[in-house]
Amino acid sequence: MSSREIILGRIRRALTDVPRTEVPRDVPVYRAYLRVHGDRTPEQTTELLAENLADYRAVVHRCTETELPSRIASLLAERGSRTVVTPAGVPAEWLARCTEVERVPEESTGRQLDAVDSVLTGCAVAIAETGTVVLDASADQGRRRITLVPDHHICVVRVPDQVVDSVPQALERLAPERPLTWISGPSATSDIELDRVEGVHGPRSLEIVLVSD
Amino acid sequence: MSGAEPFPEAARVSVRNAQLRSNLRHATHTIRAKRAKAVAELADWGRLRAAGAAIKDRTLRHLDHYLEQLESAVTAAGGQVHWAVDADEANRIVTRLVKATGETEVVKVKSMATQEIGLNEALAAAGIRAYETDLAELIVQLGDDRPSHILVPAIHRNRTEIRDIFRHEMGHWGRPAPEDLSDSPAELAEAARLHLREKFLRAKVAVSGANFMVAETGTLVVVESEGNGRMCLTLPETLISVVGIEKTVPTWRDLEVFLQLLPRSSTAERMNPYTSTWTGTTDGDGPREFHLVLLDNGRTDTLADQVGRQALRCIRCSACLNVCPVYERAGGHAYGSAYPGPIGAILTPQLRGTASALDASLPYASSLCGACYEVCPVAIDIPEVLVHLRERVVEGGSATRDGARVTIKPAKGHAAERAAMRAARWAFEHPRALRAGERLASRTRGLHPTRLPGPGAAWTASRDLPRVPPEPFRDWWQRTHGGREAK
Ligand code: SF4
Numbered sequence: 001m002s003s004r005e006i007i008l009g010r011i012r013r014a015l016t017d018v019p020r021t022e023v024p025r026d027v028p029v030y031r032a033y034l035r036v037h038g039d040r041t042p043e044q045t046t047e048l049l050a051e052n053l054a055d056y057r058a059v060v061h062r063c064t065e066t067e068l069p070s071r072i073a074s075l076l077a078e079r080g081s082r083t084v085v086t087p088a089g090v091p092a093e094w095l096a097r098c099t100e101v102e103r104v105p106e107e108s109t110g111r112q113l114d115a116v117d118s119v120l121t122g123c124a125v126a127i128a129e130t131g132t133v134v135l136d137a138s139a140d141q142g143r144r145r146i147t148l149v150p151d152h153h154i155c156v157v158r159v160p161d162q163v164v165d166s167v168p169q170a171l172e173r174l175a176p177e178r179p180l181t182w183i184s185g186p187s188a189t190s191d192i193e194l195d196r197v198e199g200v201h202g203p204r205s206l207e208i209v210l211v212s213d
Numbered sequence: 214m215s216g217a218e219p220f221p222e223a224a225r226v227s228v229r230n231a232q233l234r235s236n237l238r239h240a241t242h243t244i245r246a247k248r249a250k251a252v253a254e255l256a257d258w259g260r261l262r263a264a265g266a267a268i269k270d271r272t273l274r275h276l277d278h279y280l281e282q283l284e285s286a287v288t289a290a291g292g293q294v295h296w297a298v299d300a301d302e303a304n305r306i307v308t309r310l311v312k313a314t315g316e317t318e319v320v321k322v323k324s325m326a327t328q329e330i331g332l333n334e335a336l337a338a339a340g341i342r343a344y345e346t347d348l349a350e351l352i353v354q355l356g357d358d359r360p361s362h363i364l365v366p367a368i369h370r371n372r373t374e375i376r377d378i379f380r381h382e383m384g385h386w387g388r389p390a391p392e393d394l395s396d397s398p399a400e401l402a403e404a405a406r407l408h409l410r411e412k413f414l415r416a417k418v419a420v421s422g423a424n425f426m427v428a429e430t431g432t433l434v435v436v437e438s439e440g441n442g443r444m445c446l447t448l449p450e451t452l453i454s455v456v457g458i459e460k461t462v463p464t465w466r467d468l469e470v471f472l473q474l475l476p477r478s479s480t481a482e483r484m485n486p487y488t489s490t491w492t493g494t495t496d497g498d499g500p501r502e503f504h505l506v507l508l509d510n511g512r513t514d515t516l517a518d519q520v521g522r523q524a525l526r527c528i529r530c531s532a533c534l535n536v537c538p539v540y541e542r543a544g545g546h547a548y549g550s551a552y553p554g555p556i557g558a559i560l561t562p563q564l565r566g567t568a569s570a571l572d573a574s575l576p577y578a579s580s581l582c583g584a585c586y587e588v589c590p591v592a593i594d595i596p597e598v599l600v601h602l603r604e605r606v607v608e609g610g611s612a613t614r615d616g617a618r619v620t621i622k623p624a625k626g627h628a629a630e631r632a633a634m635r636a637a638r639w640a641f642e643h644p645r646a647l648r649a650g651e652r653l654a655s656r657t658r659g660l661h662p663t664r665l666p667g668p669g670a671a672w673t674a675s676r677d678l679p680r681v682p683p684e685p686f687r688d689w690w691q692r693t694h695g696g697r698e699a700k
Binding site (some may be wrong): 010011012022028029061127129130167168178179181184187191195197 | 224236253254256257260261263264267268270271274275276277279280281290296297298311346347348349352365366369372375398399401402405406409411413414427430431437439440441443444447448456458464465466468469470472473476480482483484485486487488489490492495497498499507513514515518519522531576580610613616
């Protein structure tokens with residue numbers, strides 16, 4: 001007998017108290033919990049997102065679509081970044097004002113990425129109640145490693161379109177078959193005497209740009 | 214980790230009593246207060262908790278169905294599924310998979326399942342080095358030590374000790390720590406970042422666990438803070454995930470419950486810094502090969518116990534550790550397994566049985582104050598299971614071991630009874646011990662367990678936590694020579 005059959009057989013014998021006719025949905029699950037915590041206008045939802053992002057030490061910026069290229073240019077300049085990795089789907093105009101910065105392709109290896117100063121991406125959805133941005137590897141977000149290896153991540157969120165209130169709403173919008181990365185503030189650890197330290201392995205600086213039309 | 218080290222041995226190991234105690238106290242009290250705040254933010258916490266428990270119950274009552282569904286979904290998405298009846302088989306599978314890649318090194322992201330089965334030791338025996346990449350696990354590994362807390366495994370080490378470990382040991386494992394490394398947490402974290410980065414960039418194989426597996430979609434979920442998980446899940450070419458069969462949830466939608474319950478109960482955050490989900494393999498992004506090893510190792514035996522099976526709902530948040538007065542005094546090592554604290558006291562004796570003196574004593578390492586039940590995000594009635602297991606230890610009865618019904622002999626007159634007596638005495642009769650414990654002590658003294666009144670009734674009334682007695686467990690243990698001269 002294979003281990004698979006042994007384990008499945010043990011499970012069936014362990015569950016002799018479960019009536020043969022019972023199907024999974026006979027076990028009641030009451031989803032009486034809230035879809036959203038609170039009643040907010042779209043503006044208030046964006047406000048809450050900004051607050052919660054900042055609370056977990058992401059740096060939050062707000063600007064309009066037209067201001068975006070110059071805002072990105074100044075963020076990279078402040079940081080002194082000379083190289084930035086961008087996935088293919090990031091619009092060229094986002095970097096139109098960055099004359100001194102070399103654009104690195106997302107196909108780069110881990111080692112190549114290790115030498116890159118910054119990464120610039122969009123996102124799939126942002127969750128206000130938890131201060132989270134979710135990346136789903138779409139064309140403007142790229143493969144997972146590019147937002148992991150460089151030490152500085154600039155993530156552009158379109159408000160209010162890409163913002164939801166809650167975790168349940170976010171899951172509805174996301175496709176399980178895509179690899180997802182949920183990011184809530186920069187990488188952190190509290191492993192040394194519970195002192196919170198930003199950044200062990202992921203980007204130590206996370207800048208979120210909330211862009212409105 | 215051997216896992217079978219007897220209680221007295223475990224207690225004798227530490228020469229850092231005062232340090233351990235104060236670290237643990239600081240840690241548990243800090244997290245406890247933060248958790249209460251994070252939970253209070255959600256008006257529907259009680260309903261989320263009930264839904265979490267119900268989803269897990271639904272899964273467990275139809276686990277065969279969900280595992281088959283999970284297997285086909287993972288396979289359809291390009292992953293390979295392996296089934297391991299016990300620790301040995303899981304270790305053999307992982308070893309074989311690593312060997313097939315031709316590699317002799319793997320990077321690992323903290324996983325309690327691999328600790329439970331002693332994977333690192335098994336790999337070492339086969340000439341494969343496993344590098345732990347969680348900061349705390351790195352501290353533990355470099356210090357040739359054992360984890361003492363689910364969430365902060367190196368909580369028994371202070372910053373100066375960590376600096377010394379890094380200075381002396383990092384060089385033996387890879388990139389050495391800088392000569393002038395100070396003991397500031399930021400500098401220590403930076404040293405770990407540099408030391409491990411080299412390993413991540415070189416690694417071809419990673420081993421992980423998972424917090425959840427979604428049967429419907431074949432998606433695995435890893436919840437973490439540092440980014441070492443993301444490194445392991447995305448940079449190597451081969452990913453091997455070893456996951457207990459009870460980590461299954463039926464649907465994608467069910468994550469809306471657990472991704473709210475877990476971070477707030479665990480690190481007391483609205484959301485942890487990083488959560489990764491993946492379904493099989495993705496072209497051009499992440500590992501080309503994905504193996505899922507489904508682990509039984511006593512879980513089906515636990516499932517066979519209608520009272521004890523609720524322990525399989527556990528999502529390993531560690532909230533029960535942080536409120537447990539016995540854990541706070543005993544420290545994680547005394548529980549002798551990968552699972553310390555109240556959850557360890559009910560899970561280990563079910564996964565391993567109660568044949569050894571240590572395992573038989575674990576259900577007694579509690580005052581039944583009920584604080585663990587109060588905070589548990591999936592409402593595991595830990596005191597109920599403790600009482601149930603005590604009864605089995607004392608009176609014997611039937612249980613399931615390795616899939617077969619066995620009859621447990623009553624512990625009376627055996628080593629198991631003596632170990633249980635010592636643990637019970639310590640938890641109950643300690644001078645000025647736990648108020649709630651004292652109240653129950655008269656009813657349970659002498660190892661004659663009495664069924665406690667209806668689920669939760671006795672302990673839910675005593676919400677405030679017991680005070681901590683002046684003498685810690687380890688000191689007491691040494692003074693009384695392992696409890697033999699107790700009082
Ligand atoms: S038993 Fe409950 S409180 Fe304890 S670790 Fe498991 S889920 Fe958390």
